[in-house]
Amino acid sequence: MDKIIKHKLYTIKRKIIKLLYEIKVFFSVSGKGKRYDFNSAKQYWQNVPKAMGSNPWNTEKLKYISDEILVVQFKEEQKISREKFERQLGYKRAFESIKDIDNPKVMDYGSGIGFYGFEILSHFPNAQVTFVDINQSNLNIIQRIAELLKFEQQITICQVQNKKSLDLNFKNTFNLIMSMGVLHHTPFAKDIVSHLTQYLDSKGIFLVLLYNNHYRKRLSQNKGYRLNHSTFGELTDPIIDEIKNPYSDWYDDKAIDLFGHNYNLISRDYPTPDYNTYRFEKF
Numbered sequence: 001m002d003k004i005i006k007h008k009l010y011t012i013k014r015k016i017i018k019l020l021y022e023i024k025v026f027f028s029v030s031g032k033g034k035r036y037d038f039n040s041a042k043q044y045w046q047n048v049p050k051a052m053g054s055n056p057w058n059t060e061k062l063k064y065i066s067d068e069i070l071v072v073q074f075k076e077e078q079k080i081s082r083e084k085f086e087r088q089l090g091y092k093r094a095f096e097s098i099k100d101i102d103n104p105k106v107m108d109y110g111s112g113i114g115f116y117g118f119e120i121l122s123h124f125p126n127a128q129v130t131f132v133d134i135n136q137s138n139l140n141i142i143q144r145i146a147e148l149l150k151f152e153q154q155i156t157i158c159q160v161q162n163k164k165s166l167d168l169n170f171k172n173t174f175n176l177i178m179s180m181g182v183l184h185h186t187p188f189a190k191d192i193v194s195h196l197t198q199y200l201d202s203k204g205i206f207l208v209l210l211y212n213n214h215y216r217k218r219l220s221q222n223k224g225y226r227l228n229h230s231t232f233g234e235l236t237d238p239i240i241d242e243i244k245n246p247y248s249d250w251y252d253d254k255a256i257d258l259f260g261h262n263y264n265l266i267s268r269d270y271p272t273p274d275y276n277t278y279r280f281e282k283f
């Protein structure tokens with residue numbers, strides 16, 4: 001009996017300590033927020049995630065490796081990506097979005113090394129994929145991989161020069177725009193979605209993967225202070241040669257606001273406690 005009471009008291013004590021810590025973190029100063037700078041983002045993102053997100057590739061350095069090694073490394077990572085649950089789910093949602101379309105046109109917005117776009121090309125022989133990114137060396141590697149894998153007739157690459165993507169201009173529209181792990185890295189996500197919307201077919205799908213508030217809270221509790229967009233950014237992605245990821249946002253269902261009144265939410269998934277995946281259909 002005594003033991004049970006002792007255990008109960010101990011549990012209550014632990015809960016109170018945890019709550020007090022959470023309150024302390026909540027009222028802590030969030031640290032200096034650095035302003036988002038598009039050029040710093042461009043420089044940072046020359047380091048593109050591998051399948052698991054850590055230990056990124058520097059696409060400038062990839063220039064110097066042989067074609068053979070590049071293909072082997074890319075294929076290895078592609079294989080790993082298919083085992084990683086949030087990517088696996090993203091591929092599945094992307095495939096579902098275009099499965100009934102004969103010649104699907106797809107945009108991989110914020111493509112990194114192009115995992116999502118290449119997955120589409122591997123499964124849909126008639127697909128055309130436009131890879132869009134802020135960093136030209138990322139796109140050059142995509143072009144090289146596409147040539148090596150014989151997809152060059154099916155791809156287009158396109159660099160974004162404007163922080164709100166207002167310079168993007170396409171002749172055709174798309175059946176699917178995928179932006180996986182990208183829009184939380186810019187304060188201009190709403191402008192970007194709004195600009196891209198004109199290039200999505202009616203009934204076309206916009207698929208996104210976004211960080212959520214649980215992720216920010218978890219990292220904040222670990223650190224013991226509140227996080228703002230720049231301090232959250234420093235923690236979500238690795239520091240490389242002392243360069244930090246300048247910006248990360250957290251979304252939860254405020255993602256729905258991003259898409260405003262032009263879209264219906266058609267699926268919502270929580271592949272990990274830190275990420276949410278949403279599919280929106282354009283009216």
Ligand SMILES: C[S@@+](CC[C@H](N)C(=O)[O-])C[C@H]1O[C@@H](n2cnc3c(N)ncnc32)[C@H](O)[C@@H]1O
Nearest residue numbers: 045049110111112133134135180181182185186
């Ligand atoms: C976390 S990586 C994700 C890459 C890829 N989608 C993947 O899942 O492997 C973020 C990518 O978004 C790109 N990016 C960052 N800000 C962007 C913006 N404003 N517009 C387009 N791409 C952006 C970066 O260059 C980088 O390639």
